[in-house]
Amino acid sequence: MKEVYINRISKYLPNHPISNDEMEGKLGIINGRASKGRRIVLRNNQIKTRYYAIDDHGNITHNNAQLTKEAIVGLCDDDFKAEDIELLSCGTSSPDQILPSHAAMVHGFLKNGNIEINSPSGACCSGMNALKYGYLAVKAGQTKNAVCTGSERTSSWMMADTFEEELQYLQTLEDNPILAFNKDFLRWMLSDGAGAFLLESEPKGHLPLKIEWMEGYSYAHEVEACMYAGGDKLEDGFLKPWSEYPSDQWSKKSLFAMKQDVKLLGENILVKGVDSLKMALDKNNLKPEDIDYYLPHISSYYFKESLYKEMIAQGVEIPWENWFMNLSKVGNVGAGSIYIMLEELVHSGKLKKGDKILLSVPESARFAYAYALLTVC
Template structure:
């Protein structure tokens, strides 16, 4: 029997609190207006949403809270309930805790039970990996409707009392780049009006013999090392490498589907930062599609970003439209993407 087509019914997202602009960020960390101008010029991210109180450093929400909100919105938009879901997959690099798995806490919040659940530990390609895993399981015929989640709360890694002026550039840049958020999508073998067919998903590790571009430590009370940064990023390596990898993903997706760049109606590029996204899109050289970008307003929310883009994309797609999304993870260099077509 032929494998069923997999359809994307809806997307939903959640962002914590009000947007935090660069002036507020600079003021909290005691940086001058030159740092604020540096963010505007070289990072290109204007605002982000944070799951911590900048004044106190106390968390306001957890990843479970954000995923619950996003999942609930996605199900509501699809016209489904928790009882319709028989598979849940979450991609994140910042789970709330090692155990219980965050995906199971989200399922409980949503009233989902007696189903298969999976949690993937990955950076910015984790959402695409989660989509791919759900797609493969749905195609195998054992499940019919999957809730796919992705999100990150990066702000919990940073100490709001940190003196940024004392940090190395690879540590300081993360404070400007990242925001917090979560997203969700509903995949099914049972299409609805205006659903989009998920025609291909690509994920590939290409990090053999390459130094990590980003490192995120997991410290415990017994191994906390104040001389080792909790988070660091080789921004120069990322700036040089990610646009090339993004163009490779786009070409591979198009070649595999027999599509030309001119066939694309929408492009969802990697969302590293406002400035980096501009460089990436230029390198991808797709002539006509409408670009779906949100990072300048949301910050880099990691595994939430593809869903933030999908939530903006789906209402705009009409019959015959084609869209390609690309994601790149710099931690150990993973390239990923997916293609959609509305019938």
């Protein structure tokens, strides 16, 4: 088996940072009235700025595959060209279409010759699953290198016109229709962007990062769907897919919008997260005090204090001073968040040889968690 190193890291954040006061102007006002939930959600998540692939005139500037392609281009120079890529592994929660796959569309924009591609599906963990596929391929000697990415372009899913027909339909049923909170909630949480890693079997460049191990855990056998798109959840918890609804119901129910069961999120995301963290640390004989930098992808600062308390309760406390986050500046980029977070840490000048970095990524879709331990070389 080969060793595997992250030798290059790149990110791409479209256009310019969008402040909280600019958000509704970008995404649009639903049914002619400002969102009642916006200020509550923003106060809790404490996100100050985020990025949208939307220009100042409301035009879409990039799709998801184009954002990802730009992040990959950031990895390349005269010493490593796009044509040198042997494996392309791309994770996202928000592909531009059902088919072809996200990685196929990214490859189409790169136009860099015949290569292997991989497109893991899912939510935030899809970016880590993309990384694990590349990690295992390089480790096994199947490829000399792999480019792995995580990205999202959710802004277009959150535009006001996505929900207009549903609100018009509700108008026929009631006098004062409002968008359900499980849909409105995510409008003020998500951001656009992409990150990319170059994996190789030899360390190169300034402070390469060795991937020591990766672990993943799913709790879908215990908990029903919490965040979902392309379907609707029935009262008994069953997730009915869009393909089983008449086509005239697709827009009336906003079936393709992302939705979040906030109650289910609060009940499970932290408990299951720390439970899986304990399993990952125990399996790999790693103690919390061995971790120099803990990079948790969390959707909201609302969860930060509670996550820390849950760690203490379960005996895996990682001190505050070892946490590194950038949620307030870049927003929740889903599958791309951990890539963008690590890119900022690497370029911060804080790292030194021997530092241990723990990547921690949850997804609330049906509660799954992914972890990776890195060592600075």
